Amino acid sequence: MKKLFAQRVLNNSNSYINDIFKNSANPQNISFAGGFPDQDLFPSDQLEEAYRTAIANSKPDIFQYQSVQGSPSLRQKIANRMIKNSGMMVSSENILLTQGGQQAIDLTAKLLLNKGDSIAVEAPTYMGALTAFDMYEPVYHEIPIDKDGMQIDILEQTLKKHPKIKLIYTIPDFQNPTGTLLTSERRKKMVELANKYDVMILEDSPYRELKFEGDSVPPVKYYDTEDRVIFISSFSKILSPALRTGWMIAGKGVMERLLDLKSATDLQSPAITLAAVDQYLSNNDIDQHIKEMTDVYRQKRNVMLSAIKRYFPKEITYTIPHGGFFVWVTLPQEINSTQLLIEKVLPDAHVAYVPSDSQYVSKKITNAFRLNYTGLNPTIIEEGIKKLGEVLRKEIQLVQLKIG
Ligand SMILES: Cc1ncc(COP(=O)(O)O)c(C=O)c1O
Numbered sequence: 145m146k147k148l149f150a151q152r153v154l155n156n157s158n159s160y161i162n163d164i165f166k167n168s169a170n171p172q173n174i175s176f177a178g179g180f181p182d183q184d185l186f187p188s189d190q191l192e193e194a195y196r197t198a199i200a201n202s203k204p205d206i207f208q209y210q211s212v213q214g215s216p217s218l219r220q221k222i223a224n225r226m227i228k229n230s231g232m233m234v235s236s237e238n239i240l241l242t243q244g245g246q247q248a249i250d251l252t253a254k255l256l257l258n259k260g261d262s263i264a265v266e267a268p269t270y271m272g273a274l275t276a277f278d279m280y281e282p283v284y285h286e287i288p289i290d291k292d293g294m295q296i297d298i299l300e301q302t303l304k305k306h307p308k309i310k311l312i313y314t315i316p317d318f319q320n321p322t323g324t325l326l327t328s329e330r331r332k333k334m335v336e337l338a339n340k341y342d343v344m345i346l347e348d349s350p351y352r353e354l355k356f357e358g359d360s361v362p363p364v365k366y367y368d369t370e371d372r373v374i375f376i377s378s379f380s381k382i383l384s385p386a387l388r389t390g391w392m393i394a395g396k397g398v399m400e401r402l403l404d405l406k407s408a409t410d411l412q413s414p415a416i417t418l419a420a421v422d423q424y425l426s427n428n429d430i431d432q433h434i435k436e437m438t439d440v441y442r443q444k445r446n447v448m449l450s451a452i453k454r455y456f457p458k459e460i461t462y463t464i465p466h467g468g469f470f471v472w473v474t475l476p477q478e479i480n481s482t483q484l485l486i487e488k489v490l491p492d493a494h495v496a497y498v499p500s501d502s503q504y505v506s507k508k509i510t511n512a513f514r515l516n517y518t519g520l521n522p523t524i525i526e527e528g529i530k531k532l533g534e535v536l537r538k539e540i541q542l543v544q545l546k547i548g
Contacts, residue, residue, distance in 0.1 A: 152259075156278040174528035175496040179320065179469055180519035182444075185437050186384045190428050191420065197427070198419035210415040212407045214241025218422040222391050225430075229353070232366050238393050240402050241413050245350050245390040248376035250276045251405050252311075252346050255398070257282050262309040264302055264343075266294050268472075268503035268512075270320040273313060273348065284505040285309060291463070293319065293326030296333045303341040311344050312337075316364055318351040318468025321503050321514035325466060328361045335367040345373045350381050350390075351468035353434050356442040358466045371395025379421060381469070382434050389413065389421055438467075441518050444525060445471075448517040451526045455533030457540050473497075474512045475536070478543045481513045488539065493531035 146154070169175065199206055213219070219236035226234045242248045249272075257263065257280035265274070267286035277284075285306055287299045294314055303309055312334065316326035326334075338345050347364045365373040371394070378390030394402060406412070424430070448471060452462055456473075463472045475481060482499040489495050500512035517525055 152279055152281050155281070156275075173490065173494045173496050174520065174524055174531070176515040176517070176520070176528060176532075177496040177498050178519055179516055181381055181385065182437075182440060182518055185440060187424070187428065187433055191384065191387075191424055194424040194427065195416070195420040198423040199416065201423075202419065206416055206419055208415075210412055210418075212403050212412050213239075214413050215415065215418040215422055218418050218425070219391075221422060221425050226393070230363050230366060232363060232393075234393055238395065238399060240392045240394070240399060240406060241418055242376075242390045242392055242406065243388040243410065243413050244380055244385070245348060245376050245378040246272060246276065247409070248374075248378075248390050248392045249273050249346070249348065250279075251392070251402055251409065252374055252376075253277050253280045253282075254405050254409075255401055256311050256344060261311075262306055263311045263313060264299060264309050265313045265505060266315065266319065267505070268321050268500060268509065268514075269313065269505075270315055270348065271498075271503050274505060277313075283308070286505055289319065289322050289324055291324060293324045293330055294334070296330045296337070299334065300337055303337055303343065307341070309341070309343055311346060313346045313348065314364065315348045315351075317349045317361075318354065318465055318470075320351070320468070321470050321498065322472040323463045323465025323468055323470045325358070325361060326364070331362065331364045332367045334364055335369065335373065338372045339370055343372070347373055347375045349375065350378045352377060353382055354438055354441060354469075355467040356438060356445060356465075365393065371398060374398060382430070382437070383421070383424070387417055387421060389417055441469075444517045444520070444522060447522040447525050448515065448529060451529035452533075455530045457533070457537045459540050460536060469516050469518045471515045471517065472512060473515060476540060476543060477511050478547070479539055480510045482510065484535070484539060485513070488535050489532060493528075493535045495528050495532045495535075497532075 216236060219239040222239055223234045223236045226232055253276055259281040260283060262283045262285060263277060264285045264287050267288050285302050287294050287302060293316060316331060318325060334345060345364060363375055365375040375393040376390060379387050445465060459476050461474045465471060482501055485499055497513040497515050500509045501507040
């Protein structure tokens with residue numbers, strides 16, 4: 145049977161990542177591996193009510209096929225929030241409702257990438273995006289991240305050297321997996337480079353509104369002068385991932401083609417869910433909800449960072465996220481984080497993380513890992529970091545003995 149599968153599918157198996165997630169799903173383990181919101185913060189009752197009201201208010205029409213682009217009323221509400229929160233001029237005509245940010249990434253790849261086309265991605269980056277891009281068989285160019293996000297001088301050198309690059313993929317706000325925030329100077333420069341070298345930018349920004357502290361930075365799209373930036377975001381992290389509701393913002397020419405692709409993929413996002421989200425936004429203060437959520441996540445971030453400070457050996461470095469879901473931890477060069485996870489961290493400490501190699505296209509950085517703090521309660525975070533710290537301490541002593 146397998147021989148009937150398309151070659152691109154056979155070339156891109158993700159069984160390794162699936163195995164890691166299976167292991168970390170074991171309830172015996174404390175898993176920092178997933179990118180899960182805290183489910184106690186879901187506005188479950190309000191969403192239940194929103195579904196009920198949405199159906200009651202518009203049956204039977206709500207059960208009918210609807211437009212490809214998705215509910216005009218919800219698109220207008222999203223446009224209004226984006227104008228208010230980001231200062232961008234957004235029209236509902238430029239918004240396409242998708243099944244989460246993940247579908248938006250896939251549609252963008254479908255729109256732009258022929259087999260062998262080149263794409264610039266952050267290193268490390270969101271592995272779910274790589275899974276989506278892989279199916280279009282691009283050639284990747286990795287642009288390293290520092291504490292201020294993608295290194296724009298390296299992006300410039302790369303664009304100069306590789307004229308076949310068509311797309312820059314960036315997660316500028318509290319990046320998955322490093323938690324870094326791209327500075328406004330770099331955002332502006334990224335758009336200038338896209339104009340100069342004739343490439344598109346995919347700005348993937350699901351964590352943007354989960355900011356713990358610091359000044360607001362405009363989206364990359366804010367600086368867009370030639371409709372080169374496709375902006376995507378989602379209700380997954382600010383309401384619930386089960387809604388599978390995200391949105392893309394694009395210029396007119398791009399939007400026309402995206403509508404064809406969305407239609408080919410699933411005709412439309414589920415109208416009942418879109419109506420329920422719309423109803424939720426009419427009856428509730430989502431800004432207040434996000435504020436409460438952010439307060440809890442800030443506290444969890446603080447618990448994780450102080451536990452790391454207390455329990456991790458001093459040879460280890462880590463990022464300090466000012467929003468979002470993740471801390472990125474770097475070990476001494478000699479330690480392979482995948483091997484350590486499989487041989488010691490899972491069996492001895494019963495803790496899971498996502499090793500670095502799966503988050504680099506080149507798989508070349510093997511001494512780091514991603515930790516999530518939003519999905520666990522503070523006591524468990526402290527306990528897990530303590531257990532992980534014990535394994536790391538022993539491992540570093542071993543390495544030092546070998547070197548010494
Ligand atoms: C950077 C990034 N983009 C996109 C997604 C996909 O999110 P969703 O499809 O749930 O909106 C995620 C999920 O973790 C993510 O971290």
